[in-house]
Amino acid sequence: MVIEARGSGSWADEWAFFREIEGWSAAGRHRDVLDALERLPGELREGRTRSALLAAEANGRLGNYGEAARWAELAGTLARTRGEAHGELRARNYRGAIALRHGDVSDAEDHFSAALEMARTLNDHTAEARALNNLGILANIRGDAETALAHYRRALVAYQHDGLVRGMAETYHNIGISLRHQGNVQGALGAAEEAVRLAAQAGDEQLIALASTGRAEIHVMLGDPAFARAELFRAEERYNRIGFRAGLPEVWRVRAGVAFATRDAGTAVSLLTQAAALATELGSTDILADIERDLSYALESTGDVAGATSARARAMALYRKLGAVPAAERLKRV
DSSP states (O other), rough: OOBBSTTTOOOHHHHHHHHHHHHHHHHHHHHHHHHHTTOOOHHTTTOOOHHHHHHHHHHHHHOHHHHHHHHHHHHHHHOOOOOOHHHHHHHHHHHHHHHHTOOOHHHOOOHHHHHHHHHHTTTHHHHHHHHHHHHHHHHTTTTHHHHHHHHHHHHHHHHHHHTTTHHHHHHHHHHHHHHOOOOOTHHHHHHHHHHHHHHHHHHHHHHHHHHHHHHHHHHTTTHHHHHHHHHHHHHHHHHHTOOOOGHHHHHHHHHHHHHHHHTOOOHHHHHHHHHHHHHHHHOHHHHHHHHHHHHHHHHHHTTTTTHHHHHHHHHHHHHHHHHHHHHHHHHHHH
């Protein structure tokens, strides 16, 4: 659909246009969303809360975090100016997610907590679920898996209330991570399997790759590196096909785990070094912390004590920035 001018400053079929590309966004077609928005006249693209929100989400999903932050800020400003409470709420959640990715945990928590309060005031179950999910991620980073799981389970109920399969898939993926951190590997595998199933049902390539990567890491823990290797190959291929570079560092980190499990420490070091470079370029603080931690172990196994010490120090500094004190303390004791 193409929006054409109808007189000065008015646009035909604007409502239908946004409905269409919102459908693309829900289906994970984020590159198509950005392409469609780019074809809009500037005053329409930057003058509507809906377009700013779509641009914020699409850029964030594609790993363009600087652009995502700019659009989320604009969306929040437009929504507040026009009294669009639901738009302001969505912008809050986006801004929190971007802050978290950059390691600004205090700012992220402020946004998520405010979003949760707004969602409950507005009786917006979907936004409430997003805020709960994000608060769960924060709790998990801080080493409080029980609180994280409580948030995730409440988020799951909210997503189920609205029948949002994509949200349910993301939540099961997060549940799997927290259960894995608790040492409940079988429970984690069950959650990861459900995440993959729901992601496939949603038909979102990016989400399928995310869930598959999570499942692959559990199979490494279960002593099945061959399954994990095949799973990660497919996840990397999906990310490359849709142009989502931000997903690659985590895939490479888990691939390094496969290499380490098969006694190929050299390949593990190479993959983790590559992952660290891209995560640094993208500003993915949370992912980079885990990469540097794993790199310290891989370097130590090759006899590179100095390199391992440096990687461990970088990981500890990143964990402390994120408020992940237990993770930093575990490395300190190594």
